[in-house]
Each structure stands twice: as C-alpha cells, then as structure tokens.
Amino acid sequence: MSSLTLGVVGSSFKENELRVPIHPEQLDWIDLSVRKRMFFEFGYGERFQISDDWINDRTGGLMQRNEIFEHCDVIILIKPDPKDIPFIHPGKTLWGWLHCIEDVWITNAAINKNLTMIAWEAMHKWNRKNEFQYHIFHKNNEIAGYAGVIHALQLRGIDGHYGTPRRVMIIGSGSVSRGALQAFKGMGFKDIHIYNRPSKTFIAPQSYEATYHQLEMDENGRLMAIHADRSRNLFIEEIAQSDIILNGIRQDFKQPIMFMSHEEISRLKRSALIIDIARDEGMGFPFSKPTSFMNPIFTVGEAWYYAVDHTSSYLWNISSWEISISLLPYLSTIARGAPYWEKDETIRRAIQIQNGRIVDPRILSFQNRDAEYPHIINPG
Incomplete structure (x- = not known):
C-alpha cells in the first residue's frame, strides 16, 4: 500500500526549462492507487493542451507550486534551482536531476534541511552480479x-x-x-x-x-x-x-x-x-x-x-515523453517509502543523501567534506 504523497512540479526557475517529469498523456498508464497519491501543479498540462480538470479527475488533485513543496513527501522536480531552496521544507525527499556531487549549494541545502536526495543521474539498471547494464534515462x-x-x-x-x-x-x-x-x-x-x-x-x-x-x-x-x-x-x-x-x-x-x-x-x-x-x-x-x-x-x-x-528542453515534448517512460516503473516503489527503496537496486544506489547524511562517497571526495555529519568542507 502506498504511504507517501508525490508532488509533481511542472514549472521551473531555470531558463527555458520546458520539460515535465510525467507526461500528462501517460497518466492513465499509472496504477490508480499510486496516481491518487500524486499531486500536480496547477497549469501542469497547459503546454500539452490538457486541462487542469482532466488531470484533477485522474490524480490526487492540483496544488500551487509552494503547496507541493510544503505538503508532499516526495517532490518530483526536473532540475532544482537555488531559488527553490527557501520553499523546500525540512525532511522532504527530492527526486530529479540533482547534481549533488558537483554542486555545493544543493548539497548544503540537503544537509541543513535533512533532505533525502534521489538523483536521476545516478539511476542505472544493474544485473544480478551487480554489474552496470544501462542508464535509466x-x-x-x-x-x-x-x-x-x-x-x-x-x-x-x-x-x-x-x-x-x-x-x-x-x-x-x-x-x-x-x-x-x-x-x-x-x-x-x-x-x-x-x-x-x-x-x-x-x-x-x-x-x-x-x-x-x-x-x-x-x-x-x-x-x-x-x-x-x-x-x-x-x-x-x-x-x-x-x-x-x-x-x-x-x-x-x-x-x-x-x-x-x-x-x-x-x-x-x-x-x-x-x-x-x-x-x-x-x-x-x-x-x-x-x-x-x-x-x-x-x-x-x-x-x-x-x-x-539542458539541451533536450529544445525538444521538450518528446523529452518529457521519454523521461516519463523512464520514471513510471519506479513510481510505486518511491510512493511506498524508504523500506521499499532499499529493496530496489536502481533506487537504493541513486540515494546520494539520506535525511541530511551524505551516503555517496563521491560527494565527500569531490567537495572535500568530512565523512561525519554535518559534513563540513575542509579548506584547501
């Protein structure tokens, strides 16, 4: 049974970011029990000529952008921007292209707000021998x-x-x-x-x-x-x-x-x-x-x-379609919560920060941080 709410954000502070995480034409492909725990930003389907009423009838409902950040457990956002940080409440989970390894600002925000960061760029398919097969996206x-x-x-x-x-x-x-x-x-x-x-x-x-x-x-x-x-x-x-x-x-x-x-x-x-x-x-x-x-x-x-x-935003419609196809198989796992994340190798290995604690050693190495919380950056 699903236990977490998923907030799907369609707008972005990033210049010319027109892609969305879930293509609205694929909503009916999602299991109803998961879909009803998904909340979409008002105007989400506008670029696709899909009305708010159509999305509302198929999902948990519609929210303003700031309400999604406040009320939903997992925030699905293509690419967070520094301007998003003030709206993100402590203890939330972000699921998107996060770039925690190279971007100090987002890692600092995750530590300070006890966020969990599940990075799309780290989502890969692994075989039974734990060998890399292909990148999900x-x-x-x-x-x-x-x-x-x-x-x-x-x-x-x-x-x-x-x-x-x-x-x-x-x-x-x-x-x-x-x-x-x-x-x-x-x-x-x-x-x-x-x-x-x-x-x-x-x-x-x-x-x-x-x-x-x-x-x-x-x-x-x-x-x-x-x-x-x-x-x-x-x-x-x-x-x-x-x-x-x-x-x-x-x-x-x-x-x-x-x-x-x-x-x-x-x-x-x-x-x-x-x-x-x-x-x-x-x-x-x-x-x-x-x-x-x-x-x-x-x-x-x-x-x-x-x-x-984000060159793929130049072809935002087909890019949104392919992103959505990549995400749909994992929506149920994400909605079920952390115990189920650990059972899925693709999700487990994509968790780079959990409750503000860095779990991906590449972040520590690249940013020269202490291994112990609060992961202070060492000079030099």
Whole structure:
C-alpha cells in the first residue's frame, strides 16, 4: 500500500526549462492507487493542451507550486534551482536531476534541511552480479545530443546537405553521441569520425555511417587517437582538422580527460564549431562551461563554442515523453517509502543523501567534506 504523497512540479526557475517529469498523456498508464497519491501543479498540462480538470479527475488533485513543496513527501522536480531552496521544507525527499556531487549549494541545502536526495543521474539498471547494464534515462541523453546538434547548427546556419563539406568529430560513443550521430546523419553530414574514450580494448565500430577511432594516453600523458589500422596520431592533430567537434564524454570529476590545452586553442580551425553537450566546467576543453538558451554560444579564438545546459528542453515534448517512460516503473516503489527503496537496486544506489547524511562517497571526495555529519568542507 502506498504511504507517501508525490508532488509533481511542472514549472521551473531555470531558463527555458520546458520539460515535465510525467507526461500528462501517460497518466492513465499509472496504477490508480499510486496516481491518487500524486499531486500536480496547477497549469501542469497547459503546454500539452490538457486541462487542469482532466488531470484533477485522474490524480490526487492540483496544488500551487509552494503547496507541493510544503505538503508532499516526495517532490518530483526536473532540475532544482537555488531559488527553490527557501520553499523546500525540512525532511522532504527530492527526486530529479540533482547534481549533488558537483554542486555545493544543493548539497548544503540537503544537509541543513535533512533532505533525502534521489538523483536521476545516478539511476542505472544493474544485473544480478551487480554489474552496470544501462542508464535509466539513456533516451533523454540521446535527445540531448540530438537536440544540441540541431540547435547549434541552426545558430551557425550550417547544414550537411548544402554548403562546404565539413569534417565532424564526435568524442565519446555513449547515449549523447548516439543522438548526435543521428542528427548529423539526418542533416546530411558524411565525413563523421567517432572517438571512443580510453579503454583497455579496441571498441569495434557500432555504425557503418561513421569512422571509429580509439583514444589512449601515451607514456607522456598525451592523448592519442588510434585508428583502425593501428596507426596513431596526437589527438590535438585530429581536433585541428575538424570543422565540427561534439563532446559527449561523461567525465570522471577526479580524473578528467583534457582534449587540449590553453596554448593549443590557436590550433582550432577558423569558424570551427564546438558542441559541448557534456559541458563539465574546466574539463575536456580548458574553456568549457555551460551556456544558456539566452546566450548559447561564444567565440574561442577563431572558433565557436556551444554548451547550452539542458539541451533536450529544445525538444521538450518528446523529452518529457521519454523521461516519463523512464520514471513510471519506479513510481510505486518511491510512493511506498524508504523500506521499499532499499529493496530496489536502481533506487537504493541513486540515494546520494539520506535525511541530511551524505551516503555517496563521491560527494565527500569531490567537495572535500568530512565523512561525519554535518559534513563540513575542509579548506584547501
């Protein structure tokens, strides 16, 4: 029997965040016993041309945004913003893209308010041997790569069917890169090169519509590109030949991979376009940092750099659909409460902070915090 109430927030303080956690057209897919414990923000279905009355008839009801934060046990919010913190009451559970590892402000709020944080970015499927299988939100990551390519190319007025032929470099071969590859192919680009992150084994090509290469560190710590014929080249030489460079690599925050140095910025081709979907600040590229929909692109030397945060919001409707499909199987578990969370490996491993206590050691390491509550940040 469900014991917790779930508050579903549709609005956001974040600029141009138009996605919602539960697509309203999927409400009837949810078990009635769970649905009646779900409360939605007024106007939730407006962008989908779905009325409040329609949602009210199928759920526990509608609330104002601040009422959801006050009265619901679990708050389902796409991406919290610092402006949300004053509205969050102590002891609540947040379920969304939380980024507690890299963002000190949200970790501090969770500690100070005894919050429980269940991070979507940490939700993965595991097999019986506790081995990673896939990320729950891999489709959203694909959309991020796909939408980022479409948006960035539109900003620069570029298309693969027309104009000068361009060499495309995709760094990484995960979900983001798969989505990017689909976009590049659909827009007519032919000369596409995919560079897999460093690995002990050579990864076989996954698509015949691109040329695959392997990245590897040499004995001097330089990033090398290894080609199918086992010849190798400095990675910066590959970058220097490319007209469009897409970064889809998920970084290890403690040991980030750098693709180039400040001194090598001049090697970028004039009018080269860097599409940084990973956008980990200071990682990959020395100038990397998130940009916004209002100011999506800036110049680096003679090149262009695009790194819009939440690019999948560019295609907000289909992104909401895929997010919702990913969440629906876990709604019942979340609604049943903490004892059931421990029985589900996907949820259990995604709990990064529980009742204000940090349980994910990566937060302690990255933010240099004490292991003991209240997890003070150590200087230096």
